[in-house]
Amino acid sequence: MRSVVGLIAVVAAASLYLYSLSLYLPAAPRRRAHPVSESEHVDSAGSEQPPDRPEEHGRLKFPSDLEELRELAELLQFYKTEHTGYVLLLFCSAYLYKQSFAIPGSSFLNILAGAIFGPYQGLLLACLLTTVGSTMCYLLSQAFGKQYIMNLFPEKVSMLQRKVEDNQDCLFFFLLFLRFFPMTPNWFLNMSAPIVNIPITFFLCSVFIGLLPYNFICVQTGVMLSEVSSLDDLFSWDRLLQLLAIACMALLPGALIRHFSQRRLKLNDHSQNGIRSNKKVQ
Template sequence: MRSLLGLITVVVAASLYLYTLSLYLPAGPRRPHPASSDREHVDTAESPDSTEGASRLKFPSDLEELRELAELLQFYKAENTGYVLLLFCSAYLYKQSFAIPGSSFLNILAGAIFGPYEGLVLACVLTTVGSTMCYLMSQAFGKQYIVNFFPDKVSTLQNKVEENKDCLFFFLLFLRFFPMTPNWFLNMSAPIVNIPITYFFCSVLIGLLPYNFICVQTGVMLSEVSSLDDLFSWQRLLQLLAIACVALLPSALIRRYSQRHLKLDVQSQNGVITEKKVQ
């Protein structure tokens, strides 16, 4: 009971912090215009009101909401980079820490707002830190509940960890590159199956790099593409091909290593690890 109250306290405190942060949306930049008579009208039309802007700050659930949010944050980033960075990091860590689905949209948003390099660094760091916070909260508050809710999945993961303890780090990398179990479940169950936090931290940072790279590059293209003609240009197609090659190379290397060294006689069905039947 004490662990449940502790978890509820953490969730409520984090939610209040994020909500309070969204209320203090600063004034956006205003563009000067030569005609003073039209200035107020244009400024009002181009600069969203702080109250209206705050009401549009929500986690995106589709690409249209993602594009609108990206445009809003890009607008405020022009003069309030620190606030936008703090808000984005806080929202990302909130979703990762509490295993809320939809982090892929935030990775795309990172590319759209911060560009390909800063966006990738942010996505990798925030994914790793947020997953580690989920690990620590599960260790502190959730062990009993996770075992009670997912006994079979925890038991299967525990067996696989024991079988691959001699090359545990590469096993964790394999799980990130080729997820036989959802990332949110792996984050919460890692302390239960005795995965060291150092292995966990490094495997998330390296293992999710290709995924974060693809999402961030998608966000960069989303912010630059204005029509389908731009999307299907030769430049974009070559860029997509290069992104695919960069993302697939480490996956191929990990798969080749796993076939030789890891014990992976498992198959995935609806996100659940199940044993293969040996004939």
């Protein structure tokens, strides 16, 4: 019971902090003034709406589709011109909130990182936040959730435990394989890692390296999302060649891992995703 109360307190405190951070926005940057006629100037002077606040001021929320993602990216890019520190703090806080509490949707935030911060800073930020957030989820599970996770997912936990024991001699390599080719979702692996006695050093290093291709694809998608203005731009030859290069670079590490795993890892003894195979024992 004490663990439930502790977890609820942590979630409530983090939610209150994130809500307060998104609620109290700094003053929006001023847009460049356009030359207007005298009558238009008089009309705008009589308006009660402040000229330096964007219309999208109250629409800060986690995006649920690409349209909302694009609108949020435009809004944060607008704020970033004069409030870079605030945008960075807000983005990092939202990302860590999702990762720490195993909330789906990190792919949208990876895309947003590319759209706001560019290909290099966005990729570095996504990799660091993925690692830190997953490690925080690991620690929260270790402190509060061990018994509950075992009760909710007994078959999945026991399957992962067997795999970890079978691959103790190459555990780090096995963890990399799980990140490249997930036999179980990343959020579940983050929560169950302390239960099956995966060392935290192996865990965080495998997250940083293993999710690098995935983060790379998402960030590059965000960069293109911020650059294209129509479908014609998206399907140009330059953009298609760029997409092909991104896919090749992202698939190469996975192909190497799969090649070496066939000789070193023990993966076929038990079921995947908690479902036993139907192979007959001869």
